[in-house]
Each structure stands twice: as C-alpha cells, then as structure tokens.
Amino acid sequence: MTDTTTFPDPVYKDTVLGPLFDHARHDHAEGFRRIDRAHLVVLHHTGILPTDAAAQIAAALVEIDRQIDPNALTYTGEVEDYFFLREAELKARVGADTGGRLHTARSRNDIDHTLFKMSLKSRLDAMLAEARALLSALIDTAERESGTLIVAYTHGQPAQPTTFGHYLSAAIEVLIRDIERLQEARCAVDLSSMGAAAITTSGFPIDRQLMADLLGFAAPQRNSYSCIAAVDYITASYSAVELLFLHLGRLVQDFQVWSSFEVGQIYVPNAFVQISSIMPQKRNPVPIEHMRHLASQTVGRARMMKDIMHNTPFTDMNDSEGETQAAGYSAFEVGNRVLRLLAAFVPALRINDDRVAQNIDRACITITELADTLVRQEGISFRQAHEIAAQTAKAVVAAQQSLAAGGYKPFRTAFRDVVGRDTQMQLAGFAEAVSPAYFVQVRDRFGGPAAAPMREAIAAYRTALNNFEQTAQEHAAQQALDTAFTALMETR
Structure with missing residues (x-):
C-alpha cells in the first residue's frame, strides 16, 4: 500500500512538485537570487535586521549561488x-535562527507574483525589441515602395490600384497600436508585489519603494490584496500578444495569396x-506558411493564458502561478520567431510590375476614377457617372479588351445613352483618367496613396518608432x- 502519512506522496511528487521545481529552477532561479539579495538589503536598511546578521546572510547567499547550479539540480x-531548497541551504550555513530571519516581512505570495512579473517583463521587453525592429523594416520598405x-x-476581388507602400502603411499603423498595447501591458507588469506579504503587508517597517527600485520596477503596486490577487498583468500581457499576432497573421495571409x-x-x-522534391518547376514560398502557423500558435497560446484565468477566485491561487506561467x-518564444522572420521577409519582397499591370487592365479597377x-x-451627378462607368466596364470585359486600349468607344456610347449628349472628354483625357498612375496621383488627401500624403505618413511613422521607450531601468x-x-x- 502507498504511505499516505509522509509528504510528499510519490505520485504528487512526480506529477506536481517535481515539474514545479524544474520550472522554478529553470525560469526563476535568477529572480530568486535577486529577490533574496534585495530583500536582505531592505531588511538591513530599515533596521529590521542588524548588520551582523545581514552580513552573515549575504555571505551565505553568495556561497549558495557559487556552489549550487540550478541546472544541475534534481528534485x-x-x-x-x-524556494525551500534555498532556505534550507541558507539555514545550513548560518543556522536556523539567523537563516530564518531573511523571510521576515515577506511571503511566498508576494515573492511568486514578483518572480512572475520579472520574467514576464523581460519577455515583453524582448518582444517589444523584435516588434520595433519589424516596425523599422516595414517603414523602410513602405518608403522604398511608396510609388x-x-x-x-x-x-477577395480586385478593387482599386494603390501602392505597396500605401498597403504596408496600413499594416504599420496597426503594428504601432499593437506595440502601444504591449507597452501599456508592460506598465501593469512593472509594479512590484514585494511587501504585500501574504495579503495585508506587514507590521514591520518594510520599505516597498526601495524594494521596487532594487528589483527594477517602476513602483510598488499600491493595494496589497491586489498584489497577490489581481492577475490583470497576465491577462493584459497575453491579450496584447494575442492581438499582435492575430493582426500580423492577416498580413501574412495576403502574402500567401499574392504569391500564388x-x-x-x-x-x-x-x-x-x-523547391519541390518531385516537381522541379515549383517555387514554394514556405516561410509564409511557417509565419502563418507560428503566428496562429502564438495566438492560441496567448489565448490559453486568458482562458486559464477565467472563473478563478479573486485571491492568490495556483491557477496563475508555476506551470501556468x-x-x-x-x-513569446514562438512569437519572436515570427517577428524576426517577417522583418527579414518583407524587405526582400519585390512587386511583379508586369503582372500587376495585366491584372489592373483585366479587372478594370481604375473605372472608379473615370x-x-x-x-x-x-x-x-456621381450616379450618372457611375452608370456610364459600369456600362463601359461591362462592354470592355465582354469584348475581352483592356480599359485603356478598348474602352474609349464604349465609353462614348454609354455617355450618350445616360446623359443624352456627347462627352467633351477626348481620347487622351480618357486614357489619363483610367491610368493607374493617375488614379494614385489624384488621391492626395490625408492618408491617401499619393506622394505627398505618403511622405507625411512615413515621417509620422518614424516619429512613432523613435518615441517608443527603450528603458535602461x-x-x-x-x-x-x-x-x-x-x-x-x-x-x-
């Protein structure tokens, strides 16, 4: 029979405690080291811990970090x-009384959430750096391809001509907003939980601001209950990640269609x-597929984190900790691969000008400007003009001609049928009105694809890129x- 009186039960050890231990030593060993050292400094600074005890503990912490390799540990x-392994090692070096003093005015509750925030913040910073690099690459490419x-x-159907730069600018604006969402989420993460202890802070005169400063947080999180119960720093972060890759996935999907x-x-x-292993003529742009499915994986993993937080109690709980983190x-690991690949992929693309010209002619997509x-x-009136344009396009498509080459004659006929008089537009004027270059040129309103608004847009995007903070905190x-x-x- 299984011994049910001795902790831990072997199955519980293998299924829960062992994996949690491995996650902690792999993901949070450095966080534990920093928290122990910072808390010791604060205990001494506030007079809670006398100098001789603080010095003994400091020396022991250095010895622990020098002698114990977290990567070599087995549960x-x-x-x-x-956590208790580190505490046991400390007590073994300085005695139970002195070693136990390091845990004064703190709890596993505030330690855990601070650890998670430290790890999450570093991952957000890495993703923000990759996102800024992608933004820079998109801006450069949009400027290069603005004409x-x-x-x-x-x-799914040809609609109007524009420029590749104008198209990328639309994606740039979404990416800027996505970066802003990541930065806003980081602000929620950048609040230290240390000093909240289990729930209600402590009767000891702990200095929460100093602790936050030493750990690189912007400030202590104010409400102590919130420090251990509010998981919005998790949901905000993963919501921002989910949206970033949901939006990038739409861009990638367009590249899949456009490269067909x-x-x-x-x-x-x-x-x-x-190249296909059996069909030598096939050029397979498979990085597009990898970006698409990796972006989808990132969306799914981020959404999972939000789902785990759903219908959980508003208190400290294992659901938001350990293995969930x-x-x-x-x-972040998968998403960063997408960002790096996309930042290399987009600048390498080139537009097939001949195919674009053919598709514009075949699809009559300049007819709106006519x-x-x-x-x-x-x-x-526009309604009369729309009817004339519709009849012209219908005649051109039926005759299997291009709008520029064969559209003038049916246009004159349609104009006379709708308006009751001959048009004043000559062939040269018609050719200009239905040319894609003219279509873009006259759309020089704010946000349009013409040269002037594109120059203004690129300048604004570069300003936004430069304004994103790169903290040395x-x-x-x-x-x-x-x-x-x-x-x-x-x-x-």
Missing part, C-alpha cells in the same frame, strides 16, 4: 520546492523559396542592487 522531495503600384483587393501563380503580385526571392512563456473625373469635368536597478549588496558584504 528529490526532501523539500517542498525551489510601386499594386492591386488592392476587397472581398494565379495572382503573382509579389515575387519571393530564392532565399525564401524551397511556464506554459505562457512559449508564446466616374470621379466625369463628375469634375462634365458637371454630371533594469540595468540601473541591477547596478544599484549589486552596490548595496556588496556594501553589506563589506561590513563583515
């Missing part, structure tokens, strides 16, 4: 988890193409902690 069940014509689609043989709007260079980190020009030049905090901890060592 044995002798202690409950990684390159493409077919814009709506409902039938559409052929973009050319993917050989560096991003794999470890499961969520994979969203109607607009008629309103301006002929003084007729973590490095400065680490230096401050090292200085204060070293000072304690020198008091021995």
Whole structure:
C-alpha cells in the first residue's frame, strides 16, 4: 500500500512538485537570487535586521549561488520546492535562527507574483525589441515602395490600384497600436508585489519603494490584496500578444495569396523559396506558411493564458502561478520567431510590375476614377457617372479588351445613352483618367496613396518608432542592487 502519512506522496511528487521545481529552477532561479539579495538589503536598511546578521546572510547567499547550479539540480522531495531548497541551504550555513530571519516581512505570495512579473517583463521587453525592429523594416520598405503600384483587393476581388507602400502603411499603423498595447501591458507588469506579504503587508517597517527600485520596477503596486490577487498583468500581457499576432497573421495571409501563380503580385526571392522534391518547376514560398502557423500558435497560446484565468477566485491561487506561467512563456518564444522572420521577409519582397499591370487592365479597377473625373469635368451627378462607368466596364470585359486600349468607344456610347449628349472628354483625357498612375496621383488627401500624403505618413511613422521607450531601468536597478549588496558584504 502507498504511505499516505509522509509528504510528499510519490505520485504528487512526480506529477506536481517535481515539474514545479524544474520550472522554478529553470525560469526563476535568477529572480530568486535577486529577490533574496534585495530583500536582505531592505531588511538591513530599515533596521529590521542588524548588520551582523545581514552580513552573515549575504555571505551565505553568495556561497549558495557559487556552489549550487540550478541546472544541475534534481528534485528529490526532501523539500517542498525551489524556494525551500534555498532556505534550507541558507539555514545550513548560518543556522536556523539567523537563516530564518531573511523571510521576515515577506511571503511566498508576494515573492511568486514578483518572480512572475520579472520574467514576464523581460519577455515583453524582448518582444517589444523584435516588434520595433519589424516596425523599422516595414517603414523602410513602405518608403522604398511608396510609388510601386499594386492591386488592392476587397472581398477577395480586385478593387482599386494603390501602392505597396500605401498597403504596408496600413499594416504599420496597426503594428504601432499593437506595440502601444504591449507597452501599456508592460506598465501593469512593472509594479512590484514585494511587501504585500501574504495579503495585508506587514507590521514591520518594510520599505516597498526601495524594494521596487532594487528589483527594477517602476513602483510598488499600491493595494496589497491586489498584489497577490489581481492577475490583470497576465491577462493584459497575453491579450496584447494575442492581438499582435492575430493582426500580423492577416498580413501574412495576403502574402500567401499574392504569391500564388494565379495572382503573382509579389515575387519571393530564392532565399525564401524551397523547391519541390518531385516537381522541379515549383517555387514554394514556405516561410509564409511557417509565419502563418507560428503566428496562429502564438495566438492560441496567448489565448490559453486568458482562458486559464477565467472563473478563478479573486485571491492568490495556483491557477496563475508555476506551470501556468511556464506554459505562457512559449508564446513569446514562438512569437519572436515570427517577428524576426517577417522583418527579414518583407524587405526582400519585390512587386511583379508586369503582372500587376495585366491584372489592373483585366479587372478594370481604375473605372472608379473615370466616374470621379466625369463628375469634375462634365458637371454630371456621381450616379450618372457611375452608370456610364459600369456600362463601359461591362462592354470592355465582354469584348475581352483592356480599359485603356478598348474602352474609349464604349465609353462614348454609354455617355450618350445616360446623359443624352456627347462627352467633351477626348481620347487622351480618357486614357489619363483610367491610368493607374493617375488614379494614385489624384488621391492626395490625408492618408491617401499619393506622394505627398505618403511622405507625411512615413515621417509620422518614424516619429512613432523613435518615441517608443527603450528603458535602461533594469540595468540601473541591477547596478544599484549589486552596490548595496556588496556594501553589506563589506561590513563583515
């Protein structure tokens, strides 16, 4: 029979405690080290811990970090988890009384959430750096391609001509907002839980601001109950991650369609193409598929984190801790691969100008500007102009001709049928009105694809990129902690 009186039960050890221990030593060993050292500095600074005891503990912590490699540890069940292993090692070196004093005015509750925030913040910073690099690559490419014509689609059908730069600018604006959402989520993460203890802070005169400063947080989180119960720092972060990759996935899907043989709007260079093992003529732009499915994986993993938080009690709970945190980190690992690949892929793309020109001619997608020009030049209503344009397009498509080459004659007929008089527009004027270059040129309103609004847009995007903060907060905090901890060592 299984011994049910001795902790831990072997099955519980293998299924829960062992994996939790492994996650902690792998993901949070450095966090434990920093929290122990910072808390020791604060205990001494506030007079809670006398100098001699603080110095003994400091020396022991250094010894523990030098002698014990977290990566080499195997969970044995002798202690409950990684925290208690460190505490046991400390007591073994300085005695139970002195070693036990380090835990004054703190709890596993505030330690855990602070650990999770430290790890999450570093991952958000890494993703923000990758997102900024992608944003920079998109802006450069949009500027380079600001005059390159493409077919814009709506409902899967050719709609109007625009430029590749104008299209990318739309994606740039979404990415800017996604980065802003990531940064806003980071603000929620950047609040230290230390000092909340189990729930209600402590009767000891702990300095929560100093603790936050030493750990590189912007500030302590105010309400102590919130420090251990509010998981909005998790839901906000993964919501922002989910939206980022949901939006990027739509861009990637367009590249999949545009690179198809039938559409052929973009050319993917050989560096991003794999050849079929049996069909030598096939150029497979498989990085597009990898970006799409990896973006979907990231969306799914981020959404999972929000689902885990659903219908949980508003208190400290295991649902938001340990293995849940470890499961969520994979969203950052996979998502960063997508960001790096996309930042290399987009600048390498080229537009197939000949295929774009063919598709524009075949689809009559400049016909909207013919109607607009008629309103301006002929003084007729848009509805009349729209009817004339529709009849012209229908005749051209039926005759299997291009609008530019064969549209003028049916246009004159349609104009006479609708308006009851001959048009004043000559062949040269008609050719200009239905040209894709003219279509783009006259759309020079704010946000349009013409040269002037595109220059203004690119400048605005570069300003947004430059304004995104790249904080040195973590490095400065680490230096401050090292200085204060070293000072304690020198008091021995």
